[in-house]
Amino acid sequence: MSKGDVNRRRLLVLAAAVVAGGTVTAADWLYDGQGRPQARPPSPAPPAAPPVLAAATPAASPPPRLLPPPDPRHRVRLPGGGVLSQLPANDNTMALTVDDGVNSEVVRLYIRFARDTGVRMTFFLNGVNKSWTDNRDELRPLVDSGQIQLGNHTWSHPDLTTVSSSTIRAELVRNDLFMKDTYGVDAAPYFRPPYGKYNSAVEAVAADLGYTVATLWSGSLADSTVISEDYIVKMANRYFTPRTIVLGHLNHLPVTHVYGALVEIIRARNIRTVTLNDVFLPQR
Structure with a gap:
């Protein structure tokens, strides 16, 4: 494999890693037995946060009460x-x-x-x-x-x-x-x-x-x-x-x-x- 082929392969691996996980750093790379870098498989996505439940709608207020009886x-x-x-x-x-x-x-x-x-x-x-x-x-x-x-x-x-x-x-x-x-x-x-x-x-x-x-x-x-x-x-x-x-x-x-x-x-x-x-x- 030529040096150009190796570079293209690294770019493709890098692009795939970015798409899968966002920013890629040196810690995101693994190396094969010949010292050639390989992209680390992306970590599983964290579990989704539980949905925020809307507050319960309060019960309708009772109608205002009428005047009390006379004295x-x-x-x-x-x-x-x-x-x-x-x-x-x-x-x-x-x-x-x-x-x-x-x-x-x-x-x-x-x-x-x-x-x-x-x-x-x-x-x-x-x-x-x-x-x-x-x-x-x-x-x-x-x-x-x-x-x-x-x-x-x-x-x-x-x-x-x-x-x-x-x-x-x-x-x-x-x-x-x-x-x-x-x-x-x-x-x-x-x-x-x-x-x-x-x-x-x-x-x-x-x-x-x-x-x-x-x-x-x-x-x-x-x-x-x-x-x-x-x-x-x-x-x-x-x-x-x-x-x-x-x-x-x-x-x-x-x-x-x-x-x-x-x-x-x-x-x-x-x-x-x-x-x-x-x-x-x-x-x-």
């Missing part, structure tokens, strides 16, 4: 007449009241809405609906704390003006016993006659049982049937105002999709949501 020392006597449809004109309070409980999922989501935001409500329930036993364990702590109040809406939601006095009594008594047994509360004096219909016979039977206050409403979400989410928000914009007793229903899912919008209306208007017990002194 109980400011409670007032119930108005005379046995019918309640509006709160006293003393501050920025609003009563959100919801009825029935046909859909167990809607009841569950309303409970979580209350727990997450601090909104205070009165549930006028029909004990015939299994939602009230399905959700007992989640609802009971909020009832015990007073954040959610229970009212009597009869056992099975008949029009009380079309049935006998004995049926009126049976409907109210059965629901009353269900609330006492399941939630440990006496819902008197507040009852809501189904469809808002009542007459002197209904009033007389109810009063004899301690249900002296027929609780109606002065605003509504209009969601007794399935309506659009936009319409529910429209009704909330109209009726989420001070002194209003608002009627809603625990029956259809669209309202559960607009909780954020409802909270924003309440917060923007600085409204304090209340139960009826937050506002009125207990009857003696």
